[in-house]
Amino acid sequence: MGDIDYILYMADISRSGYDRITEIGKSSNKKKACLILVTPGGDPDAGYRIGRALQHYYEDGFSVLIPSYCKSAGTLICIGANELIVDDKGELGPLDIQLNKSSELGEKTSGLDLPQAFEALKTEAVKIFRETLIDVRMGGRVSTKLAAEVATNLTSNLLSPIYSQIDPIRMGEIQRANFIAYEYGKRLNEKYKILKSNALGKLLLSYSSHGFVIDRKELKELFKNVRKPNTHEEIKILTKIQDLVIAFENGNDHNLVMNANLFLENTENEQQNADLPSTSGLQANDNPECGGENPGEQIDSGSSEIEAEYDSSRSDQESELPQAANE
Template sequence: MNTMAPHDVKLIEAITRITDTLDADLFFYAGEICREGYERVCDGLDQLGPDKRTNCGLFLNTYGGDPHAAYRLARALGHHYERLILYVHGPCKSAGTLMAIGFNEIVIGDRGELGPMDVQLANREEILEYNSGLDMIQAMDRLHKHAKDAFKDFMKDMRMKEHLSTKFASDTARQLTQGLFSGLYAQMDPVRLGHVQRTMLITEAYGNRLNARTGILRSEKSLRALVYDYPTHDFVIDRSEARNHLFAEGYVRCPDLHEHMVAALLYELHPGSRRDVEFLHLLHTVVTPAALPTADDQAGEAAATPVQEPKAAQHGKRGRQAGNKPVSTLPQE
């Protein structure tokens, strides 16, 4: 028989309170958003069977991943539950933000942050380094603007200051502009540019499909802003930015005391910075502070200790089987 400290009981009470108030199954997903994570979520939902509640609450810590997997995850949860609530206490970046569009409500803590959805592509020059897909598109736009301005300046100077004929001035300006910028344009790989543009369109198309179900975005411009307009992939989209510029009124709120308590402990368990995936059903597996990694643990290692639920929590589940086990954690890469 397990002995629980007072703070463990408070944690279970907080989870049970959220579960009963929202009539929601509560899940925790942390790490890279990938197909493997999608399969684990589907396996976890299958284990619940007919014991699922009406709604779903997901605590998500991630720095992003595969947009295809993000779309599948959001759609899978939407198939199983009527209403989806997303809890963001730490990072929910890139593909995590794409997932957020598929939810009916987003609860963002003071330290929570979303991020732009521009695609990250492997750097051909460096190992394990990525560049934003917007880099090439923005470079092309900048070159186009500079080339057009250069042609206008050459043309104006020769026509107005040197009093040359319009035909001669335009031909000379064209040759000067071509000589100045042709080398830069030659460095652009059209095949890679096409790949970047298609990938960005994929992310935008997934966002449109998810928003068609939830209507969570403020306008069509909000989705384009998330994909194209932010200056860097690491740009911080906090609660104020999300509420005032991206999502419709009433869809973003602050966490209450119980939600904050659960989210804070889960952030300590796995802040989302590691690639390994952690997926838990919070009423079937309660993670205690004693299970958190110590200074002697290996880098990136986390632990979770199952705790037997008290009878009050079992009664709150309306007949659920308390013996369901969470999906096991993958070994660290």
Template sequence: MDITSNKILQYALNQNSDVYVYSGAMSRPGSNSILEAYYNSSQRENAALVLTTYGGDAEAAYIIARFFRQMYTRFTVYVVGPCKSAGTLLALGAHEIVMDLQAELGPLDVQVAKDNELWRRNSGLDIFQSLTTAGQYSFQIFETNFLRIKASSGGVINTETAADVASKIAVGLLAPITSQIDPLRLGEMQRAVGVAREYGSRLGVDDEIVEKLITDYPSHGFVIDFEEAKDLLKGVRRPTEFEQEFVQQVQQVMKHSTGHECIKMPFPGNQSVAGLIPTEPPAEVEASDAEESEASEAPDVEPAELAEGADPTTEDTHLREDGTTHEQAETTSDHPEAQQHPEHQPGDRAPSGESDSASDERG
């Protein structure tokens, strides 16, 4: 792949940016992979993260967001598919959130481990919604029975007695439900929600927006699309045509290396793929740049003095009176057959597709 077709390399060079990818469950091993990848990066001025996740560990998301903000001047998140819960928290730390047509964010719905079940999690808001629902139903039950008792008694039963009977009915119906709420579990959920609130605030998001993302949505999977995200958050935009090509090429690279469509959809299972996309220029590009640099620094030589095949940028090249170099004269005397085929000097570079060792064998 040459540099003109390598959109990832073009993006890295044009934006002066390292390119990272995170796909799958947000976790500490995943955040560790991102941080460790930094030491293998070019450590450019900016960073881009292509992110796809259903959520997970809020601490891991916060660590990644803070890391990028501290180590790079500008941090951009590209979202092509789902970016839920802890993924949304990570995206809140970016200077820009670039959302493609199928991209979606989600509420800051903190997930906590489910009791006695491996790999399964509950929403941190479940217990609060349960309490809210129980309170609403308890009042409806009380009100309905109070009015019914008063009406059916024809005024014989006074208000105090009717209220007492109605409250006992409501308590009797809801007590088996509310008794299942563990006070310790309630405290754990409260702390989990507080974690999301504090992390969002520390990433520089307005408290009002953080609170809305935590409490105003009914489910973990609720879709916050581009239009809603643009109205809710700063720095949300659509990708340019070139950025679309860049992300598509990241998708191709990841599919080739993992076998999964892990940019449009999170990596399956409770696992993740996280790390750095190499963006170093190919060796031949670097060599070409080096040759151009040396050529610009070399002393001027009249073209008429150069023999065919001589390289004016090579420091060891010295011209003889007959127009050839000392190296060519020595090579010609050692290899008489080269005189018959001057177009293939033994020291010349091998043609494209052949190694230098193959060229040496022919000489």
């Protein structure tokens, strides 16, 4: 696949994925990589290490090809790239750290949940206070001071039971997690500076859910180098991995992290062989479409039964030819 390592990563972002990326990078002599990334997200520490590893092993940088969804820690890896290649079905998500739910074993919660809950409560508190103040002041013909006291007490009594359910330790944990994502993003962006001004803060705080879709058009407002796949990438890469992507999207395939160069080359060779006419029993110089290095080089001898049938057919045809004139 030329001078580029094509690395296929279809899995959660994890330490084991980072270990595999490190193995690929150490064993390569290429200067550039293209990470084909499909992931629901995962460990931000591992995402940071993957981005750093790709920057380290590939001195000419790495691009990220996004054929499907790429969320959370996957978005973090993209910040370390020097180019994003986003297919029509490709999408990123916000830089949203996933945390273990304290009440449910094995389930995750978004790092955006609690901050957004606070924002919603703040908005509701202001609304209740304002409406109560106006109603009491204008409708009851009382002083503004008294109306403000009534509005304050009502707002506090309505919302304090909700605020009391918030765990301050959990709030601190979420704030730290979001701060970690910000710091990792800032460090990964230092090398190629792919993010536009204020984009990191937007990726952290401007989206309402973990699964929020940031498509190619919107990504161009956040990242500097974003483009659609060219014809070569469409034909040589995306068409060859589409079955793998569909299987992963549907949950029918296991995690996959590998150097995809050999896979893409083998897939291309299989397609080319499928398009060629049968060459059983023919020599390379008998068929100008089948190039052999040496004249008379056998391309495909076929099975003994096919050879016997071919020889028998040829003998029958020769017996039907007219006799030579001198006979």
